[in-house]
Ligand SMILES: Nc1ncnc2c1ncn2[C@@H]1O[C@H](COP(=O)(O)OP(=O)(O)OP(=O)(O)O)[C@@H](O)[C@H]1O
């Protein structure tokens with residue numbers, strides 16, 4: 175009998191392939207191995223090991239020296255694949271992609287002073303030694319010196335230092351005594367080495383000067399200790415004194431962490447109640463245990479403020495994980511996570527697949543956020559999968575939100591999740607009072623978007639030296655451009671969607687596929703000049719109006735598509751938080767999570783934006799977004815106000831926001847969903863069939879429906895007959911129908927939906943359906959979306 179392993183390879187296949195293990199090779203489940211796959215080699219992970227007659231099998235080529243993929247993560251891969259109906263290899267890809275692409279860490283070295291004076295001293299050499307002393311001074315370590323060679327004192331860095339007169343200027347002689355400006359030159363134990371290039375830059379000389387000093391023995395080249403990533407965290411660094419609401423919640427979470435058992439907890443607290451402070455106490459307990467914590471955030475790129483708060487509480491920043499990291503950083507972070515060195519990671523949804531050594535806690539911040547849903551490839555909701563991973567790791571998972579998803583609320587109500595509540599804002603802050611502006615009666619003049627009431631409110635706030643936020647969840651200048659003379663509308667050539675004008679970029683852009691075209695001078699249809707007109711507002715247009723109405727206000731407009739990327743956004747948000755702007759105009763990006771202490775007024779320019787959607791979650795999502803947005807006001811001492819500009823002030827969502835009665839809103843929503851058998855009271859899956867050829871997509875979608883209705887009842891599910899009302903356990907199949915976005919990226923799309931009672935095996939049904947249906951041909955693709963968030 176030979177030893178055989180089943181190896182899962184990170185490609186779009188579901189099965190693990192078997193390979194023979196060469197004698198002498200030590201493998202265990204989870205080992206990374208290189209295996210022949212077709213004509214090439216691939217890196218895969220050992221999924222199982224057994225004794226078998228493996229004579230006709232290919233051999234494992236090599237073992238990689240990566241830490242093995244631990245059992246909980248392997249089980250997680252299997253679980254996610256089963257749940258989402260994705261090939262296991264594709265899910266594995268998410269867990270190992272980083273390893274695959276990672277560049278090997280480059281060895282890094284730096285110089286330190288030896289304390290031995292150089293045999294010969296020159297200006298340049300003196301500058302190097304001075305710069306090094308400064309850079310190694312713990313006082314300046316916190317913030318690396320922006321101006322180089324600070325210790326040269328009054329003369330500054332720009333003026334090249336002239337040789338000191340013998341005896342008079344103490345600098346050189348001091349240097350030869352091993353001190354410079356009172357700073358010890360000798361290598362402090364622990365003084366960090368400085369890379370040669372950085373030192374040369376700081377001293378304003380060439381690397382050659384440094385090499386000379388090394389040869390002379392005054393400097394030594396040493397291996398740089400790798401910067402720790404997410405390590406060196408101190409649970410007692412910056413203790414926060416919690417208030418009477420926060421204390422029991424924090425104690426509860428800490429006790430759960432200490433128990434090392436799975437549990438799911440909804441931490442529901444109004445905006446500004448200190449949810450972050452509370453779950454920090456759970457993280458502190460994880461650190462005391464020497465384990466690891468993961469915090470998921472929906473907008474990871476914008477968490478500058480969070481990182482600073484984290485550092486103030488724990489003495490250092492957590493590791494970050496998101497798509498904006500450089501390759502080297504990814505690789506370093508990955509290793510730090512796998513080795514357990516990284517004690518805390520804050521990340522986007524993909525961080526859920528990191529190979530933690532000893533995960534003791536997962537926090538999903540703003541758990542209701544749609545951004546947790548990945549809509550392509552493996553279609554999954556990181557919030558739900560976080561609960562699964564926590565269970566496999568036997569760790570608690572905290573779902574934090576001021577406006578929890580209805581699913582989560584129901585899980586808390588039924589006791590599946592524990593429920594911790596923070597009913598009021600921290601300190602003396604109170605929730606903003608919310609009023610409506612009825613656009614039917616109190617609206618702005620044509621072509622304007624700010625009502626007189628809103629303008630008066632903003633003027634008053636600015637007059638008091640406070641900030642105002644104009645919230646409009648629409649990027650660009652105008653959502654639709656048309657020709658006044660012939661009525662031509664600009665549509666995306668790849669999608670059934672209007673092109674959005676971005677005046678900033680002087681372009682028309684498709685928000686679905688990214689198609690960009692210049693805004694023409696003539697109408698392409700009727701050749702009329704200057705006939706194009708913008709319909710409706712986006713944030714750019716609002717900024718234009720604000721500049722007109724408030725010419726003296728310091729205004730900041732923020733949108734995720736503005737140039738400068740994440741770092742610029744972070745800096746601008748920080749500046750806004752410091753009060754450097756009077757008026758902030760932005761999309762949902764500014765609505766969430768930020769603390770702007772002097773912000774007292776939020777104007778929601780178009781509260782109806784999300785309500786027009788016909789999807790089952792439209793009301794819930796609008797409620798969440800607007801409550802978050804209005805929740806930015808009045809977070810410090812001063813009272814906050816919010817104005818909702820709306821055409822339908824009587825709409826239940828608007829009413830719920832105004833009354834602040836979240837309980838009633840959730841109760842109504844629950845009721846409706848229960849009656850409709852919609853999640854969380856029933857289960858939904860969408861099947862999207864697409865092809866470049868419309869006929870092919872439609873034909874296949876119909877074939878799927880026919881197959882479903884012809885399927886015999888099986889254990890776990892039965893398909894309801896067409897036209898009839900579903901009985902008990904039956905699954906209803908709806909559609910196919912052309913998708914609301916009928917064409918996306920040149921592909922025609924048809925949707926089917928499966929609606930099932932909670933007790934039915936929805937995934938089992940979908941699997942059986944795909945197996946029984948004819949195989950897709952002619953470029954037809956099928957995407958299964960379990961628990962869809964989007965109905966487009
Ligand atoms: N115990 C505390 N001691 C000092 N400051 C606190 C305390 N609790 C909360 N704060 C402060 O109150 C503000 C709001 O807290 P935090 O951001 O944690 O609230 P949140 O519930 O997460 O809010 P949101 O849901 O709106 O993001 C912050 O500035 C925070 O520093």
Ligand SMILES: [Zn+2]
Nearest residue numbers: 666669684687
């Ligand atoms: Zn498009």
